[in-house]
Amino acid sequence: MEFRGGAGASELGEIRTLKPCLLLRNRSRDQHGVAASCLEELRSKACDILAIDKSLTPVTLVLAEDGTIVDDDDYFLCLPSNTKFVALANNEKWAYNNTDGGTAWVSQESFDVDETDSGAGLKWKNVARQLKEDLSNIILLSEEDLQMLIEVPCSDLAQELCQSCATVQGLQNTLQQVLDQREEARQSKQLLELYLQALEKEGNILSKQEESKAVVSEEVDAVDTGVGREISKTALTSQVLTALREKPAPELHLSSQDLELVTKEDPKTLAVALNWDVKKTETVQQACDQELTLRLQQMQSLRSLRNISARKNLLPGELQNPKRAKQDPT
Known part of the structure; x- marks a missing residue:
């Protein structure tokens, strides 16, 4: 509602918007109705009315x-009319107090609620308001x-959000x-970290295996050295060889590129690199060739x-007559 000030204010055209509010003291049920245009005015009236x-x-x-x-005037103006305010003087701390009408029959013990339970109830309400x-x-x-919001009873959350129970149930599912x-x-992040650690360890x-092989290859005779040169000619990486083993x-x-390299590799050279017999190596190469063929077909x-x-997706006209002569306008 809007009220104009006195004669002086009327001459200046000043209009003050007064918001009706309810004031009470901490742990008190007595409510006082006032109207204020800003927080400073409401504080001043609180001191006078509540005898602070x-x-x-x-x-x-x-x-x-x-x-x-x-503590913000913009927020104060956004609050609905007849909002209840508790005035705290000096270092007083707010204490929960049920002052709603129609609940006078509740015993005083119900107001001495457990601090933890009360805090939890207020917390989910604050989150629901967000x-x-x-x-x-x-x-x-x-x-x-x-x-916390998922565990709140659907009816309580629906009342807080001013929505139907069906809507709130869908929200809780979301x-x-x-x-x-x-x-x-x-969990995916943890698995990825474990995988990277395994790769690093591998x-x-x-x-170390490559280093030991290099030391051994230096000490072998000319025949073994020739075989070692044959192994070094392979285009397969250590990861591919490890996967094959x-x-x-x-x-x-293996990727399609690695499969192609495996199938093209000389069986004897690959057998030496894997420390397998030639028959087993050829069997693996055939399996790789079949997998590569299957991927190409797919x-x-x-x-x-x-x-x-x-x-x-082409239009029927475009499919039947892809090229149509331009008609003579005459």
Whole structure:
């Protein structure tokens, strides 16, 4: 509601917007209705109406519902009419107090609630208000906050968000999905770190093996040296050789390029590099060749499907008459 000031204010055209509010003291049920245009005016009226000693300043105004400190005029103006404020003098701390009408039958012991339970209840309400203001705040919530909202009874959360139970149930399902995705991301990160550590460890082992092979190759006779030169001519990397030795189906763990290199390698040279017999080496090369052929066939099939799909997307007129002579306007 709007009120004009006195005659002087009327001459200046000043209009003050007064917001009706309710004032009460900490741990008190007595409420006082006032109207103020700003926080400073509300503080001043609180001192007068609630008989707060001016020497106990500063006076802090907090929301009676959850103890949120209100110290900004813009935020004050955004609050709904008849918002309840608790005036705290000097170093007083806000204490939860149920002052809603119709609850006078509740015993005084119910107000002496456990501090931990009360704090937890207020916490999920504050988090729920963040979502009520902007649903995109989901990405800013911690996993603890997400789990807390998921565990809140659907009816309580629906009442806090002013939504139906069906809508809130869908929201809680979405929160659970976000929580699950974060857990999957964490597990994937841990697996990746373990994989990188394994690769680093494997690289160190292979480098030591290569060093030992180099020392041995220097001490062998001319025949063995010739064989060593044959091995050095192989184009396969140490990782490919390791996969061939250790994997039960190595052809499934190699890229198409590596498969092609394996199939083109001389069986005797590859057998020496792997420390296998030639028959076993040829069997592995055949498996790699079959896998490579299968991948090429799949690639060709995929290209054919793409071409067919592209043709179907053409307009019927374009397909039947790809080139049409321009008609004479006459």
